[in-house]
Amino acid sequence: MILEGRGLTVHYPNAAAAALAGVDAWLRAGELVAIAGPNGGGKTTLLRALLGAVTLTSGVAKVAGRPLGSVPRAELARIVAALPQREEPAFALRVAEFVQLGRYAHLGPFTPVGAKDRALVRDTLERCDAWELRDRTIDTLSGGEWQRVRVARALAQAPRALLLDEPTAALDVRHTMELLELVRDLVSGGLGALVVTHELNLAARFADRVILLAGGTVQAVGTPSEVLTESTISRVFDWPVAVTTWNGGTPQVVPLRRDEHTK
Amino acid sequence: MNRRLGLIAALVLASAILGLSLGAVSIAPGEAWRALWDPAAPYAPIIRELRLPRVLLGFLLGGTLAVSGASLQALLRNPLADPYLLGLSGGAGLGAVLAIALGAPFAWAVPAAAFVGALGAVALVYTLGRTSSGRLEPRILLLAGVVTSGFATAIMTALMVLSNAAELRNAFLWLLGGLGRASWQSLGFFVLWIPIPLAMLFTAARSLDLLALGEETAGYLGAEVERVKRRVVISTALLTAAAVAAAGMIGFVGLVVPHAVRRLFGPLHGRLLPLAFAVGGALLVGADAIARVVVRPIELPVGVVTALIGVPVFAVLLRREIR
Numbered sequence: 023m024i025l026e027g028r029g030l031t032v033h034y035p036n037a038a039a040a041a042l043a044g045v046d047a048w049l050r051a052g053e054l055v056a057i058a059g060p061n062g063g064g065k066t067t068l069l070r071a072l073l074g075a076v077t078l079t080s081g082v083a084k085v086a087g088r089p090l091g092s093v094p095r096a097e098l099a100r101i102v103a104a105l106p107q108r109e110e111p112a113f114a115l116r117v118a119e120f121v122q123l124g125r126y127a128h129l130g131p132f133t134p135v136g137a138k139d140r141a142l143v144r145d146t147l148e149r150c151d152a153w154e155l156r157d158r159t160i161d162t163l164s165g166g167e168w169q170r171v172r173v174a175r176a177l178a179q180a181p182r183a184l185l186l187d188e189p190t191a192a193l194d195v196r197h198t199m200e201l202l203e204l205v206r207d208l209v210s211g212g213l214g215a216l217v218v219t220h221e222l223n224l225a226a227r228f229a230d231r232v233i234l235l236a237g238g239t240v241q242a243v244g245t246p247s248e249v250l251t252e253s254t255i256s257r258v259f260d261w262p263v264a265v266t267t268w269n270g271g272t273p274q275v276v277p278l279r280r281d282e283h284t285k
Numbered sequence: 286m287n288r289r290l291g292l293i294a295a296l297v298l299a300s301a302i303l304g305l306s307l308g309a310v311s312i313a314p315g316e317a318w319r320a321l322w323d324p325a326a327p328y329a330p331i332i333r334e335l336r337l338p339r340v341l342l343g344f345l346l347g348g349t350l351a352v353s354g355a356s357l358q359a360l361l362r363n364p365l366a367d368p369y370l371l372g373l374s375g376g377a378g379l380g381a382v383l384a385i386a387l388g389a390p391f392a393w394a395v396p397a398a399a400f401v402g403a404l405g406a407v408a409l410v411y412t413l414g415r416t417s418s419g420r421l422e423p424r425i426l427l428l429a430g431v432v433t434s435g436f437a438t439a440i441m442t443a444l445m446v447l448s449n450a451a452e453l454r455n456a457f458l459w460l461l462g463g464l465g466r467a468s469w470q471s472l473g474f475f476v477l478w479i480p481i482p483l484a485m486l487f488t489a490a491r492s493l494d495l496l497a498l499g500e501e502t503a504g505y506l507g508a509e510v511e512r513v514k515r516r517v518v519i520s521t522a523l524l525t526a527a528a529v530a531a532a533g534m535i536g537f538v539g540l541v542v543p544h545a546v547r548r549l550f551g552p553l554h555g556r557l558l559p560l561a562f563a564v565g566g567a568l569l570v571g572a573d574a575i576a577r578v579v580v581r582p583i584e585l586p587v588g589v590v591t592a593l594i595g596v597p598v599f600a601v602l603l604r605r606e607i608r
Contacts (some may be wrong), residue, residue, distance in 0.1 A: 073505065094509070095507050099506055105505075109499055109501075110364070111498045112497040115553070148380055
């Protein structure tokens with residue numbers, strides 16, 4: 023078990039309701055877990071809670087079996103790489119420098135960036151199909167290039183788990199599929215991946231397990247076929263849907279038009 | 286890259302030669318060099334007692350301001366941050382004017398009062414910028430700095446209007462910044478004061494790289510974000526307050542130099558901080574040399590010269606960034 027949260031409860035100051043209320047979630051090596059659910063349902067908060075980036079009102083979050091509070095940030099960064107949804111660097115680094123920042127958790131404050139680090143940077147950039155971008159500055163990248171470069175930096179941390187918050191939100195079909203295929207490959211190689219996404223149909227095709235969050239609580243959890251049913255999705259998103267299957271089993275959700283469900 | 290490093294070395298050397306040669310009395314570089322080593326040389330007293338400490342203090346001051354500016358720009362994720370931003374300018378001015386209004390002796394009381402005022406203002410800004418959970422909120426820090434400085438400046442202005450001491454003009458000139466009071470003694474104070482806060486910033490170089498990406502990302506990449514932020518605010522405040530005490534408020538070095546160095550050498554702080562120190566030092570020594578000779582025998586406040594050089598350079602950099 024790489025990440026484990028039990029009874030995670032988060033109450034933001036000045037908020038009436040808890041953002042997260044008694045949620046259990048975990049991530050093992052070699053599995054891809056999707057966190058889905060309506061806007062404001064607690065997806066990002068769950069990710070942050072598992073990373074110790076928000077103060078827990080109650081509950082316990084553990085990484086590699088140890089309570090998060092006892093793990094220094096640099097050590098955590100060697101186990102888990104996380105990409106928040108938005109990131110706005112203040113200065114225009116070159117892509118290779120940017121990816122190299124992923125190595126800092128492995129280096130002391132003065133250890134020079136060595137040949138091994140550079141080789142790893144090159145390796146991760148190649149794996150993300152971004153090596154040719156290495157001399158560009160990050161403010162010149164397109165949305166798809168930017169996401170690939172960020173994933174490369176996350177991989178440069180040499181983590182055991184990858185946490186991605188809506189990584190495909192700004193991507194077109196091809197870049198979305200490429201990114202998720204890459205994540206799937208990494209998972210086959212033994213990495214654990216937790217992906218927050220709005221795209222139920224992609225979750226259905228790529229995830230081993232889906233956690234459906236709404237109102238800060240888990241509405242359903244299980245394989246895509248168990249979670250993505252007409253009744254559950256209609257209820258949780260408060261909108262009628264039909265569920266069909268693709269390729270002999272993978273559920274695919276079709277939201278209904280108004281005249282389609284009044285019939 | 287090596288050619289650019291050579292350029293910086295040449296810049297430092299050139300500024301040192303200018304700083305030793307130019308002044309009320311012009312001294313040829315060769316003569317100045319002899320006077321450095323030979324106490325009996327013709328210009329030895331001027332070089333050894335006046336210009337050498339002045340050049341050294343100028344270099345350390347310029348470097349300190351540039352490093353403080355670079356660090357604050359990363360912390361606030363704002364390329365327009367300068368070392369006086371967190372309330373220091375207003376606090377230092379109020380301290381200096383207050384000391385004079387109270388009739389304290391100029392020589393030591395004004396720098397001391399400016400130092401205390403600057404640190405007091407930062408302390409206030411620091412308190413205002415802390416959330417209930419003890420986090421430092423950069424956006425609030427910035428605003429708190431602006432309002433604290435504004436408030437202190439208002440009191441300072443009131444004091445200046447109400448009192449009519451002739452010394453107030455001197456206080457005002459002093460605040461504009463100048464190395465005219467540089468001596469081995471003021472150099473000594475400064476040299477003893479800066480190593481620890483400077484080391485605190487240099488050792489945080491990698492954390493600053495991460496912090497510039499945003500706090501959440503910095504944390505995920507392994508930075509102890511709150512600790513770094515505290516360290517940067519406290520270290521830059523200690524450095525800048527000491528710089529103000531040594532030579533008044535010299536503007537634009539801390540703002541422009543980090544920009545220029547970032548443009549030439551990239552934004553990674555392991556390289557940026559030491560190079561900004563060298564360039565900032567050279568710029569201030571050179572500007573001081575110019576300040577001494579443009580309207581001889583009157584010395585312009587060096588802050589005026591750095592502004593006259595810095596503002597156009599900054600405007601050009603800014604236009605390029607916007608484009």
